[in-house]
Every structure is written in C-alpha cells, then in structure tokens.
Amino acid sequence: MSFDPTGLVAYVNGEYKPAGEASVSIFDHGFLYGDGVFEGMRLFDGGLFRAELHMERLARSARTIGIRLPVETDEVLEIIGEVVRRSELRDAHVRPLITRGFGGPGIDPRLCPEPSLVVSAYPFPPFLGADPIKLFTSAIVRKAPRSLGAHVKSCNYLDAIVAKQQAGELGVHDAMMLDSLGAVAECTGANLFIVVGETLVTPTTRAALPGITRRTVLEIAAEEGIEAVERDVWPMELHAADGAFVCGSGAGVVPIGSFDGRPVTYPNHPLVERIQEAYRAKTRDAAYRTELYAAV
Structure with a gap:
C-alpha cells in the first residue's frame, strides 16, 4: 500500500511545507536514535477527538525523558489546526512529534540544544479494518x-x-x-x-x-x-x-x-x-x- 502526500501540508520547526518536501536533518536525534515522543490523534468530520488528553500525554511523555516542549501545548493545537486546514482534511490521523533535536552523532542528550517539532496530518482509515x-x-x-x-x-x-x-x-x-x-x-x-x-x-x-x-x-x-x-x-x-x-x-x-x-x-x-x-x-x-x- 503506497502513501501519496500530494496536497498535504506539514509543519517543521516553524515552517509550513508541502508534506512530501518536509524533512529534518539526518543528525536530528529523533532520526538517529528514535529519541522523541509523539501522539496519534484522530480528526472526525473536522473535530479533533479528546485533544486535551492527547496534549497532556504528549507533555508527560516529553517530561519523563527530559525533552523540553518547544512551544506550549495550546500552540501545538493551533499548529495542528493550521496543518489540517491547509491540507483541507476533515477525517484524518494527526501526528504531533517532538524530538531531542539536531545534535550530531552520539546519544548524549546534551548535544541537542533545541528540540524539534513536527506536525503532520493525513487520511487514515482504521488500520485494522472493521471485521473481527x-x-x-x-x-x-x-x-x-x-x-x-x-x-x-x-x-x-x-x-x-x-x-x-x-x-x-x-x-x-x-x-x-x-x-x-x-x-x-x-x-x-x-x-x-x-x-x-x-x-x-x-x-x-x-x-x-x-x-x-x-x-x-x-x-x-x-x-x-x-x-x-x-x-x-x-x-x-x-x-x-x-x-x-x-x-x-x-x-x-x-x-x-x-x-x-x-x-x-x-x-x-x-x-x-x-x-x-x-x-x-x-x-x-x-x-x-x-x-x-x-x-x-
């Protein structure tokens, strides 16, 4: 099953870009080591389901592994809204992702002065279908x-x-x-x-x-x-x-x-x-x- 990002918009560290062109550095610790946290949220007919709980969990996950939120969760929700509207989506899976950020080789978190924030949204039917x-x-x-x-x-x-x-x-x-x-x-x-x-x-x-x-x-x-x-x-x-x-x-x-x-x-x-x-x-x-x- 192929994925086509045509027409979708993503947010990466302060910029909105066509989703197919959005990227982070190969030296971002999220890419190098999986050093980051995320949420998987659902948009149903233009409404984001239980957004506050997802933002609370995102903040708790980041706090547990010592990543500072690059913006407050209210602003994360504003960015999600902008990504969704620019992508003209009404039913979608939404993924805000926070990584340790750019730091180069080496797992020491102190190598990364600033975290990265990426937000994407895309059509996503239930991944296990509906039948037993x-x-x-x-x-x-x-x-x-x-x-x-x-x-x-x-x-x-x-x-x-x-x-x-x-x-x-x-x-x-x-x-x-x-x-x-x-x-x-x-x-x-x-x-x-x-x-x-x-x-x-x-x-x-x-x-x-x-x-x-x-x-x-x-x-x-x-x-x-x-x-x-x-x-x-x-x-x-x-x-x-x-x-x-x-x-x-x-x-x-x-x-x-x-x-x-x-x-x-x-x-x-x-x-x-x-x-x-x-x-x-x-x-x-x-x-x-x-x-x-x-x-x-």
Missing part, C-alpha cells in the same frame, strides 16, 4: 516497566515493529505482546479488552500504553453500567473469552475473532457492539471535540 481480526502471541516482550515506562509514547517502536512483522509473516492481522512476567500487555499499536461473562477485563498499564481510547472505553462502561476490571490477564484466559476487542486512536474499536488460531466464542459479542456504538457517538459529541473549522 486474528491475533497471535508474539515472543517479543513489551519493553516496560523496568526499561522505559509504558506511559511514554516514544518514537522507538522497534519491539512492536518486529512483532508486527511476525504477524504479517504468519498471515494474521496483529500480534499480542506479553510483559516480562508473561501477562498480556497490549497489541503492537492498540490496547486490548476481553469479555468474561458480562464483565469487561483489560490488562493493567504496567507494560501497556494508557491509551486515550482505552480510557474512553472505561468511561463508557461506567456510564452504561457495565462492570469493567483492570487486572493482570494471562494468555490462557484469552482462549476462554466470550468476546474480545482491541482499541486505539488509529484502530477505533475492533472485535477480535481468534487468538493463536483459537476462535473467540462470540466474535461479534453484543457487549462489543454496544461499546463500538457508544464510542462512535462519543467521537461526535461536542464535549469531546475540538473543532478545527469555523462554523459556516
């Missing part, structure tokens, strides 16, 4: 919490990339990753829930990103009177799950059809469909949106 997906359990361990905290959405996704590569070679949609204890962590780019009876169960964030969509699902459960539990989930539990789904900004809410070749009891479980519908409603609720276009 197939997962397998990867041997690649999710690198947390004794390395980098799972709450940091860093530019280094190599563990997830290798697990995703394995999934592709096996002909399944995605990989499920375990933590250092052997408990379920998350998928390569999405959080995971299972249905046990009438209860939603999701892994802790010990080794899983505290996803904005995950948080939204837990809020929906509370509002709908659905019991939801955060606890350690062990791989064998998945084979007995009544239903299951993954969720994330880039995926939405997608049912799981099988784990390691074993079918989920109800791939289209009514509780999963209920969560999907409630999530779609949230994305259109003015209370959760930052509108990027003036009302006509």
Whole structure:
C-alpha cells in the first residue's frame, strides 16, 4: 500500500511545507536514535477527538525523558489546526512529534540544544479494518516497566515493529505482546479488552500504553453500567473469552475473532457492539471535540 502526500501540508520547526518536501536533518536525534515522543490523534468530520488528553500525554511523555516542549501545548493545537486546514482534511490521523533535536552523532542528550517539532496530518482509515481480526502471541516482550515506562509514547517502536512483522509473516492481522512476567500487555499499536461473562477485563498499564481510547472505553462502561476490571490477564484466559476487542486512536474499536488460531466464542459479542456504538457517538459529541473549522 503506497502513501501519496500530494496536497498535504506539514509543519517543521516553524515552517509550513508541502508534506512530501518536509524533512529534518539526518543528525536530528529523533532520526538517529528514535529519541522523541509523539501522539496519534484522530480528526472526525473536522473535530479533533479528546485533544486535551492527547496534549497532556504528549507533555508527560516529553517530561519523563527530559525533552523540553518547544512551544506550549495550546500552540501545538493551533499548529495542528493550521496543518489540517491547509491540507483541507476533515477525517484524518494527526501526528504531533517532538524530538531531542539536531545534535550530531552520539546519544548524549546534551548535544541537542533545541528540540524539534513536527506536525503532520493525513487520511487514515482504521488500520485494522472493521471485521473481527486474528491475533497471535508474539515472543517479543513489551519493553516496560523496568526499561522505559509504558506511559511514554516514544518514537522507538522497534519491539512492536518486529512483532508486527511476525504477524504479517504468519498471515494474521496483529500480534499480542506479553510483559516480562508473561501477562498480556497490549497489541503492537492498540490496547486490548476481553469479555468474561458480562464483565469487561483489560490488562493493567504496567507494560501497556494508557491509551486515550482505552480510557474512553472505561468511561463508557461506567456510564452504561457495565462492570469493567483492570487486572493482570494471562494468555490462557484469552482462549476462554466470550468476546474480545482491541482499541486505539488509529484502530477505533475492533472485535477480535481468534487468538493463536483459537476462535473467540462470540466474535461479534453484543457487549462489543454496544461499546463500538457508544464510542462512535462519543467521537461526535461536542464535549469531546475540538473543532478545527469555523462554523459556516
């Protein structure tokens, strides 16, 4: 699948440029070492979903690894709006990215006097589709919490990339990753829930990103009177799950059809469909949106 940036605009360190021409130095530490943080945000019909939470997480990630924000988060949102409008997008994936900046060879962060800020936006249908997906359990361990905290959405996704590569070679949609204890962590780019009876169960964030969509699902459960539990989930539990789904900004809410070749009891479980519908409603609720276009 090829990507065509024609007509899109990106922001790089103070300048708006055609996205196909936008670039950073080969000596930027984000490029050299993956030394940076980012957010993956969704634009639905001109409205940015849960922008404040994404900006809070971006700032928290940067603070954790000691990168100074080049501008305040309010200005990041203004830049996002300008990128979206100049690109004439109404439904898109939006990616603000902050790196350690230009510094030359050597991993010492002190080599980089100024961080870099890059913002891009592009059409992006849910990357796992809408039908029930197939997962397998990867041997690649999710690198947390004794390395980098799972709450940091860093530019280094190599563990997830290798697990995703394995999934592709096996002909399944995605990989499920375990933590250092052997408990379920998350998928390569999405959080995971299972249905046990009438209860939603999701892994802790010990080794899983505290996803904005995950948080939204837990809020929906509370509002709908659905019991939801955060606890350690062990791989064998998945084979007995009544239903299951993954969720994330880039995926939405997608049912799981099988784990390691074993079918989920109800791939289209009514509780999963209920969560999907409630999530779609949230994305259109003015209370959760930052509108990027003036009302006509």
